[in-house]
Amino acid sequence: MAIIVFLIFVLLILGISFKSGKRSKGVGGYFVANSSINWGVNGIAFAGSYLSVASFLGICGLIAFFGYDGFLYSIGFLAGWVIALFVIAEPMKRRGTFTFSDALNESFKRPGIQLAAGLSILVVSLFYIVPQMVGAGVLIEPLLGISHAWGVIIVGAVVILIVTTGGMTSTTYVQFFNGGLLLTFAGVLTAAILTRGLQTAAHPVPANISGLENYQYQQISIEWEGETPLVDLPGGSVSDRYITINADTGDKEQVFFLISRLVELDLDEHGAYMAEIKGHPVRLQRSDLTKGLVSIETHDGRDYLRLQDWWQMISDDNGGYLLEETQSRITSRHGGTLVNGIPVETFSHMRLVGGIAQLPEEYAGSTGPIGPWKILSVLSERATILQRPKSISFQSENGDLVTIHY
Amino acid sequence: MSRQLPADYEAYELRKIKIGIRMTILYAIVYAGFIAFAVFQPGRMGMQFFFGQNLAITYGLGLIIIAILFALIYNHLLRIPTLNNKE
Numbered sequence: 385m386a387i388i389v390f391l392i393f394v395l396l397i398l399g400i401s402f403k404s405g406k407r408s409k410g411v412g413g414y415f416v417a418n419s420s421i422n423w424g425v426n427g428i429a430f431a432g433s434y435l436s437v438a439s440f441l442g443i444c445g446l447i448a449f450f451g452y453d454g455f456l457y458s459i460g461f462l463a464g465w466v467i468a469l470f471v472i473a474e475p476m477k478r479r480g481t482f483t484f485s486d487a488l489n490e491s492f493k494r495p496g497i498q499l500a501a502g503l504s505i506l507v508v509s510l511f512y513i514v515p516q517m518v519g520a521g522v523l524i525e526p527l528l529g530i531s532h533a534w535g536v537i538i539v540g541a542v543v544i545l546i547v548t549t550g551g552m553t554s555t556t557y558v559q560f561f562n563g564g565l566l567l568t569f570a571g572v573l574t575a576a577i578l579t580r581g582l583q584t585a586a587h588p589v590p591a592n593i594s595g596l597e598n599y600q601y602q603q604i605s606i607e608w609e610g611e612t613p614l615v616d617l618p619g620g621s622v623s624d625r626y627i628t629i630n631a632d633t634g635d636k637e638q639v640f641f642l643i644s645r646l647v648e649l650d651l652d653e654h655g656a657y658m659a660e661i662k663g664h665p666v667r668l669q670r671s672d673l674t675k676g677l678v679s680i681e682t683h684d685g686r687d688y689l690r691l692q693d694w695w696q697m698i699s700d701d702n703g704g705y706l707l708e709e710t711q712s713r714i715t716s717r718h719g720g721t722l723v724n725g726i727p728v729e730t731f732s733h734m735r736l737v738g739g740i741a742q743l744p745e746e747y748a749g750s751t752g753p754i755g756p757w758k759i760l761s762v763l764s765e766r767a768t769i770l771q772r773p774k775s776i777s778f779q780s781e782n783g784d785l786v787t788i789h790y
Numbered sequence: 791m792s793r794q795l796p797a798d799y800e801a802y803e804l805r806k807i808k809i810g811i812r813m814t815i816l817y818a819i820v821y822a823g824f825i826a827f828a829v830f831q832p833g834r835m836g837m838q839f840f841f842g843q844n845l846a847i848t849y850g851l852g853l854i855i856i857a858i859l860f861a862l863i864y865n866h867l868l869r870i871p872t873l874n875n876k877e
Binding site: 452455456458459462463465466467469470471474475478757760761764 | 803806807809810811813814817818821824828841843844846847850853854857860861864868
């Protein structure tokens, strides 16, 4: 289904490109569309190229994972546009040259200038295109299910086709289309976030049609038997551990335990097994059981799923220790991948990582619908504590590659 | 685009270039102020409140608004004086 929509979009864009390509002839048509593009269309096309993958995914990711430092990056792009407007655009238009190296050449008339300008444009474009292509692959992979490499190749081929056949005219119209869509849907996303407001992790939003309820990660207390913790989970036992040591002080920084435990299974109307993994109901496929990645045990006449997942040791308020659930992705050395203990082909959705640990007192855990200025001021108050998403990757003792999000 | 060039077009062109460069330098100073704040006084960015926001967001959004304002001013300053010569 997603592939059909994607193909429709691609054909639409190629159609726009070919149609407008017929109208642009000659060098002027190729480079500047013969100056025939309406200022409104051009403006939205610029907005669309500003909202490219670099901003849409990159800056959002930087701010989500690095906080304020990411915000500083987002202001950087803007200055380049100002310089382009005041210093470069007008003289180039007046002289009728189309590229930067042409414009320089007119003033200075030395062969080295063109080479230098051309090389610098190529280098800058290369650095800019790499994240765009990575973003293209990263977006296409979960949407269409094809591999990252193919996503990059397809997107790259389509873009090259558009630019070479239609030149600036088609590029501008495609970007106008792109920009309009992005602005509209980014606006919708923002409105949705503002309507939902902010909640702390301990104040779960009830499940509604969007299914975006919070999940309360389990915390269990542990008792020690020598070095090994005893866990109070059904059928639970510790199979592995991973410890990171602070290089400077020699203290243990983080301790993770691999716990093998039993999760209750229910039967749905077709007789397939259903388990609740991190709040999501998961239907097990027959292939999961035959591949040996998960197994079912029967105790006291009830079926249970034997699940292996990693838990993090955190300290509680009394100086003792608790174990808290984490989310994990395990690639075993035999090739299968488990997400939160379930094979990735069956169910691969992870819960949202990171969140808000504490809001200022007057909100009592949830702000409700909130305006744009208010949400910024709430987030910057001292009393608001954010949980940044953290992850750690390592190789466990039996050779599996483990990534833990906690 | 065929347009009857006014007699003082040369002066107009020089004016365009001068205004463009001056506005760029002015914006660069404002922008450099933001960066200087971020580098030398990062703590200040979080603490001062204007309209309930902290300095970082105010300054960042201010940069965007100033860029738009400058563009509009630039557009206004460089209107082509078409009728001045004919009259």
